[in-house]
Amino acid sequence: MLAAVDKYRHAFLLGLQGNLVYRWNFAVRGFFSLFHLAVVFILWGAAFAGTEAIGGFDLRQTLTYFITILVLQFFVSAFNEDYQISEEIRNGLINQFLLKPINYFLYRFSIFVAARLVSGALVILPLLVALPFVHGVLTFPLEPWRLAIGLPAVFLSAMIQFTIAYCFGMLTFWFLEIQGFVILSMAIEAVLGGQIFPLDLMSPDIFATSMLLPYPYQMYFPAAIFTGRFGFEESLWCLGIQACWVGILVVISRGLWARGLRRHTAVGG
């Protein structure tokens, strides 16, 4: 059992080393995301100029939501895991995994966790720079249950992000180029993941329907727990739906791997 875990620990450590090489890339990305935050502040600041509350939340609560989303992005988002998997399939690099006692999904997930720890740690730097300007708007509800439900929700969000990216990577078994699919999906994820606006600002019917899809559980759901947009019962119920989606996506990803391997031809030694 320990030996089985140990090999993924090594993959995790390799992932840490590999991603630390790109530390400046992540730091620059974090710095430029502050510009996006500036757009959000200007736009929503202007929208709130004539009204006290939008969707039942004031300006500070809304801006806190967007800052939380920004931080979550660096901790749970799949940045380019789909492309990496696609490259490994296209270049035949997955052949080595077919001959070794290692699960490709868990191997990639170990690297993903390492990558998110590095990018998450590095986003702290630009946030510290921005803190003097934004600390006045930050307002978080302090009920302890939000942490108890929110942290598992963040982990499950990362799982959903990773499995969706993994499934897109698997499409390389059928299609040579997956970039178009990925960017198309990014647009859907940006909207239904709550990155463009808090989903609860949509009409109640559309909001209720969207909460049945996996996308809101990629980022919106944990952000909504931490920023007070969801109550206790609602959060618990959605945590259940989120766990179901993780299960469904893991099954789909395993299915795609099994079906894809039947089409795969390993050439060379």
Place this chain on the structure above:
Amino acid sequence: MLHYFRIWLASVRYSIVRTMMFRGDFLVWSLVELFWMTVNLLLINVIYRHTDSIAGWDKYEMILLVGTSMLIQRFLMGFFWSSIFEMGRNVRTGAFDFFLAQPGNIMFMATTRKLDPDGLINSVVAAGVVLYAVNQLGLQPGPLDVLLYAFMVGCGLVIHYSILVLSISLVFWLTSAQGVEGTYFTLTEFSRLPREAFKGFVSQALFVWLLPVVVVSNAPARALIDRFELSWAWTLGPFLFAAAWFGLAVFVFHRGLRRYTSASS
């Protein structure tokens, strides 16, 4: 001039033939751009469900502003994006030699070689968004208003083109311009905001005057909404900005070119 037009037409022919060869790609990328445009409109729709005005702009004025910003961006993507984006890679790999041997101005040849029909197709959609907003606002622009609008969109395109060429020209010094495209897209986010939303000296100085991304879209939209009640600053401003930024882009590009050392031979 006619010589350059013929060269450009040859590039258009090449790009269209290439697109016809990869029809699936064309369809997917057209959809991708269409989706992102829809996302921007959706954001406006959601905000205006809860408020009547953003910095004094009503819903359809905002749609006109965002439509104008999208129109300029689609033109940039359609006419120049691929060529300028590839320029960075070509300088790094040494493939830029190819442009030095061509019969024409190097900056022209390097930045106009490829057209993206998917961007151009979506410029029709963006123009449709502008027309829809004009109709909803009950505006009835005359030929002069339309000419002024088109002129300002042209100025906006020149400014975007110049900023992009300037950014990618850094590759002559840095060797790699990876990630510059992300910076450009972040800046264009500002062009979808009304100028009146920028409060405070720093944000006005930085985004309205130093990097005129806000003026680029606000000026043409205002030209339609306010018609000839525009001040001279608003009418002449975009032209002066465009001329200044284009001049700077030409200067930096040619300074950079002196540093280019072929890597291919």
